[in-house]
Amino acid sequence: MAETTEYDLIVIGGGPAGYAGAIRAGQLGKKVACIEQERAGGTCLNWGCIPTKALLKSAELYQKMKKSDIHGITAKEVSFDFAKVIERSRGVSNQMAKGVEFLLKKNKVDYFIGRGLVNAPGMVSITEGEHKGKFFKTKNILVATGCKMRHIPGLDYDGVRVMTSREALAATHQPKSVIIVGAGAIGVEFAYFYNALGTKVTLVEMLPQILPVEDDEVSKTLHRALEKQGIAIHTGTTCENFRVGKNSVKVDLAKDGKKTEIEAETLLSAIGVVANIDGVLANNVKPELDRNFLKVGDDYQTTVKGIYGAGDIIGPPWLAHVATFEAVSAVNGMFGHGTPKRVKLFPGCTYCQPQVASTGLTEKAAKEKKLDYKVGKFPFTASGKAVASADSDGFVKVISDAKTGEIYGAHIIGAEATELIAEYGLAVEMEATVDEIHQTIHAHPTLSEALMEAAAATTGEAIHI
Amino acid sequence: MAETTEYDLIVIGGGPAGYAGAIRAGQLGKKVACIEQERAGGTCLNWGCIPTKALLKSAELYQKMKKSDIHGITAKEVSFDFAKVIERSRGVSNQMAKGVEFLLKKNKVDYFIGRGLVNAPGMVSITEGEHKGKFFKTKNILVATGCKMRHIPGLDYDGVRVMTSREALAATHQPKSVIIVGAGAIGVEFAYFYNALGTKVTLVEMLPQILPVEDDEVSKTLHRALEKQGIAIHTGTTCENFRVGKNSVKVDLAKDGKKTEIEAETLLSAIGVVANIDGVLANNVKPELDRNFLKVGDDYQTTVKGIYGAGDIIGPPWLAHVATFEAVSAVNGMFGHGTPKRVKLFPGCTYCQPQVASTGLTEKAAKEKKLDYKVGKFPFTASGKAVASADSDGFVKVISDAKTGEIYGAHIIGAEATELIAEYGLAVEMEATVDEIHQTIHAHPTLSEALMEAAAATTGEAIHI
Numbered sequence: 001m002a003e004t005t006e007y008d009l010i011v012i013g014g015g016p017a018g019y020a021g022a023i024r025a026g027q028l029g030k031k032v033a034c035i036e037q038e039r040a041g042g043t044c045l046n047w048g049c050i051p052t053k054a055l056l057k058s059a060e061l062y063q064k065m066k067k068s069d070i071h072g073i074t075a076k077e078v079s080f081d082f083a084k085v086i087e088r089s090r091g092v093s094n095q096m097a098k099g100v101e102f103l104l105k106k107n108k109v110d111y112f113i114g115r116g117l118v119n120a121p122g123m124v125s126i127t128e129g130e131h132k133g134k135f136f137k138t139k140n141i142l143v144a145t146g147c148k149m150r151h152i153p154g155l156d157y158d159g160v161r162v163m164t165s166r167e168a169l170a171a172t173h174q175p176k177s178v179i180i181v182g183a184g185a186i187g188v189e190f191a192y193f194y195n196a197l198g199t200k201v202t203l204v205e206m207l208p209q210i211l212p213v214e215d216d217e218v219s220k221t222l223h224r225a226l227e228k229q230g231i232a233i234h235t236g237t238t239c240e241n242f243r244v245g246k247n248s249v250k251v252d253l254a255k256d257g258k259k260t261e262i263e264a265e266t267l268l269s270a271i272g273v274v275a276n277i278d279g280v281l282a283n284n285v286k287p288e289l290d291r292n293f294l295k296v297g298d299d300y301q302t303t304v305k306g307i308y309g310a311g312d313i314i315g316p317p318w319l320a321h322v323a324t325f326e327a328v329s330a331v332n333g334m335f336g337h338g339t340p341k342r343v344k345l346f347p348g349c350t351y352c353q354p355q356v357a358s359t360g361l362t363e364k365a366a367k368e369k370k371l372d373y374k375v376g377k378f379p380f381t382a383s384g385k386a387v388a389s390a391d392s393d394g395f396v397k398v399i400s401d402a403k404t405g406e407i408y409g410a411h412i413i414g415a416e417a418t419e420l421i422a423e424y425g426l427a428v429e430m431e432a433t434v435d436e437i438h439q440t441i442h443a444h445p446t447l448s449e450a451l452m453e454a455a456a457a458t459t460g461e462a463i464h465i
Numbered sequence: 466m467a468e469t470t471e472y473d474l475i476v477i478g479g480g481p482a483g484y485a486g487a488i489r490a491g492q493l494g495k496k497v498a499c500i501e502q503e504r505a506g507g508t509c510l511n512w513g514c515i516p517t518k519a520l521l522k523s524a525e526l527y528q529k530m531k532k533s534d535i536h537g538i539t540a541k542e543v544s545f546d547f548a549k550v551i552e553r554s555r556g557v558s559n560q561m562a563k564g565v566e567f568l569l570k571k572n573k574v575d576y577f578i579g580r581g582l583v584n585a586p587g588m589v590s591i592t593e594g595e596h597k598g599k600f601f602k603t604k605n606i607l608v609a610t611g612c613k614m615r616h617i618p619g620l621d622y623d624g625v626r627v628m629t630s631r632e633a634l635a636a637t638h639q640p641k642s643v644i645i646v647g648a649g650a651i652g653v654e655f656a657y658f659y660n661a662l663g664t665k666v667t668l669v670e671m672l673p674q675i676l677p678v679e680d681d682e683v684s685k686t687l688h689r690a691l692e693k694q695g696i697a698i699h700t701g702t703t704c705e706n707f708r709v710g711k712n713s714v715k716v717d718l719a720k721d722g723k724k725t726e727i728e729a730e731t732l733l734s735a736i737g738v739v740a741n742i743d744g745v746l747a748n749n750v751k752p753e754l755d756r757n758f759l760k761v762g763d764d765y766q767t768t769v770k771g772i773y774g775a776g777d778i779i780g781p782p783w784l785a786h787v788a789t790f791e792a793v794s795a796v797n798g799m800f801g802h803g804t805p806k807r808v809k810l811f812p813g814c815t816y817c818q819p820q821v822a823s824t825g826l827t828e829k830a831a832k833e834k835k836l837d838y839k840v841g842k843f844p845f846t847a848s849g850k851a852v853a854s855a856d857s858d859g860f861v862k863v864i865s866d867a868k869t870g871e872i873y874g875a876h877i878i879g880a881e882a883t884e885l886i887a888e889y890g891l892a893v894e895m896e897a898t899v900d901e902i903h904q905t906i907h908a909h910p911t912l913s914e915a916l917m918e919a920a921a922a923t924t925g926e927a928i929h930i
Binding site: 016020023024027044045049050051053054057058061062064065068070071072073074075076077078079080081082083084085086087088089092095096099103319320321322324325328341343345346347348349357382384385387388389390416418419420421422423425426427429430432436437439440441442443444445446447448449451460461463464465 | 481485488489492509510514515516518519522523526527529530533535536537538539540541542543544545546547548549550551552553554557560561564568784785786787789790793806808810811812813814822847849850852853854855881883884885886887888890891892894895897901902904905906907908909910911912913914916925926928929930
């Protein structure tokens with residue numbers, strides 16, 4: 001015990017939950033520390049949401065440039081430097097991580113690089129890294145250690161033959177071919193990225209549809225669009241018998257009792273995440289866990305008083321924006337600033353092209369809940385802005401109560417879907433009705449008009465279909 | 466009187482007010498006709514909002530391609546074919562106009578090409594064009610003849626030396642230099658477009674700021690951005706003594722008593738609109754007018770019973786989305802489907818880069834109304850998505866009641882501002898507070914998070930600044 005300092009709050013983990021929670025405590029004038037073992041910003045900022053968006057932007061631009069003649073623009077020898085694409089993405093992460101470090105400082109958060117350990121309620125130490133050996137007393141602890149990518153057992157994730165998104169984000173060599181296992185948001189985004197830059201992509205999903213959590217119609221539309229772009233997609237298919245060779249990986253695809261061998265230069269697995277719980281809690285600290293995720297109450301407190309959890313470490317949906325909300329809400333509650341709120345509603349986004357975004361219930365979920373619902377749909381082919389932009393794939397679908405019109409969920413596939421979903425996010429949060437969306441004047445010409453027209457379509461009042 | 470047919474409604478004008486009103490009446494099962502003298506879709510679709518968006522898309526893409534190396538993408542000889550850029554834009558208008566014609570048919574609207582004349586309440590004839598001589602009886606008349614571009618007196622708008630946006634949209638020759646008179650949305654969009662494609666642009670505005678209706682801070686930020694792009698801007702400046710020569714136009718710029726002569730290949734005037742009222746009303750039909758615009762009541766009825774007006778012809782703000790809303794609202798009221806609603810709140814958009822969009826009160830207006838307001842601001846430089854997209858100019862500014870937090874207005878300058886404004890449009894419509902925006906989980910990483918952070922900044926709770 002080299003040192004003791006007493007804090008109001010120590011946050012373990014500097015990702016979207018951890019840094020946001022620490023900053024919020026700083027805003028509230030609390031004495032707070034944040035311990036991060038790697039880099040401020042966590043997975044999201046360093047190895048997830050942010051760097052992938054930089055990669056996808058490059059891929060999109062390359063695709064647009066190859067087709068620029070439809071806009072009257074020409075260019076010769078359109079090409080790319082894969083290493084530079086990756087490099088730029090790392091640069092963006094680096095810039096944002098520095099930004100977070102600046103924000104921590106600005107909000108008077110003591111920031112420690114190292115591995116935080118909860119020794120007991122009110123006691124935290126640093127067990128590895130630059131600040132190893134430091135020991136702190138604290139009134140509250142927020143565990144926000146997040147998750148890491150799940151590995152396929154038995155495979156060596158060497159970053160060349162076998163990768164998760166994390167290794168892929170650093171790999172400056174472009175594979176000629178790749179097998180992507182798992183067609184959730186991460187798998188689909190990498191499939192789009194590699195394919196857009198000319199890698200031969202095979203995308204394999206165990207469940208019956210890609211983006212399994214999205215509305216069936218959206219998934220089907222995306223499936224067709226990605227196939228048209230050249231991606232080989234196998235749904236309802238499992239991967240067996242991984243054979244990693246010197247120059248390639250071979251996998252058996254099993255579907256309906258049949259097996260087919262496929263081979264590619266690289267395998268990227270995107271099969272979910274596991275909790276970062278090892279080495280976070282001393283042996284005598286035993287909050288209740290659920291499959292290694294911390295169980296928390298409505299105030300984000302674990303079953304051990306004074307130890308809170310927020311973000312990926314408390315379980316799904318494993319989304320940065322949910323993590324941030326949880327941490328801020330937990331900290332507000334901890335210090336008497338409002339009643340903490342557990343997350344029930346959140347948007348989900350996939351940044352391939354066409355983009356996919358949703359909030360609230362899918363049609364399937366509405367059916368399963370036996371709700372009396374109506375569907376309103378509007379295609380982007382009928383949107384003047386989409387046609388003017390030569391970007392008219394996709395549609396908006398809104399699900400609402402058949403009697404009251406209250407919006408249960410909204411689903412968008414198409415250009416800027418991930419931005420457009422914000423309006424429906426607010427609508428569901430505020431318990432708005434489709435009529436209220438319809439009666440709100442939307443700027444013309446914008447893609448957002450499609451949100452209004454889908455709402456109007458619910459009652460047969462859309463003008464442009 | 467070659468023929469008489471009795472209608473429930475005859476709409477004169479086939480633009481965003483006219484066609485939408487006609488379609489709505491068709492949806493309500495009414496017998497309806499729409500008379501358009503030129504092409505379905507009106508100015509917006511044929512000579513305004515839609516074709517300009519196609520032009521701007523080409524200009525944006527050209528700019529992005531010239532700077533693609535920051536994304537790791539390279540190309541040689543990036544160039545454009547101006548005639549093709551214009552041609553594509555005409556093609557988009559043509560496609561959308563056909564779409565509107567299809568929608569009219571689908572909704573059983575009798576569509577006549579010609580010039581409609583209100584002979585009396587309940588009587589309409591066609592005085593020119595294909596269906597000249599037709600005469601109709603009708604229960605209701607909706608005048609939706611819109612506006613046309615105001616001309617500078619004494620100038621010959623030949624489409625070569627002197628143009629409005631209308632002539633510019635058809636001109637397949639790119640001028641080497643252009644003087645744009647008027648820095649409202651149209652003037653600014655053409656300034657961006659021409660400058661992006663290499664034309665030397667001088668933009669002149671009589672009022673103290675470009676985009677005079679927008680928030681001062683937004684206008685200032687855009688002013689700097691456009692100047693940085695290479696546009697010469699003169700605000701608080703009037704144009705005098707126009708001299709149109711064989712190969713150029715000369716104009717004196719007058720500011721603070723000083724005059725400077727400037728010269729360009731072409732002059733584009735964007736100084737507002739005048740009502741399309743000539744030849745619409747027979748001499749004996751005299752609804753009250755206000756500077757040639759139809760005066761209407763809360764039910765959109767003019768002072769003559771049975772004659773309604775909607776869209777640009779009833780006066781400002783002269784926006785397509787407002788026109789559509791008015792016409793649909795008027796028609797609903799006419800046929801007993803709900804109470805008509807006059808427009809008080811609407812978004813405004815300018816599609817240059819960075820884009821500008823707003824809804825509700827500017828800070829200046831809030832001051833003038835002596836409201837007790839607060840400002841929340843968030844810059845896109847602090848947005849992960851904006852940085853990843855290399856598009857981080859601009860900010861979000863929200864103005865709300867200092868006590869209740871109710872949102873008075875929102876102002877966005879930056880990438881996709883015209884789409885992002887939709888959420889704040891709904892928020893103001895629903896009388897949401899900044900706290901409700903702040904408590905709505907926004908997807909990460911999106912530009913829309915900046916809307917949430919600006920709301921949070923109002924109370925010092927933004928995480929990322």
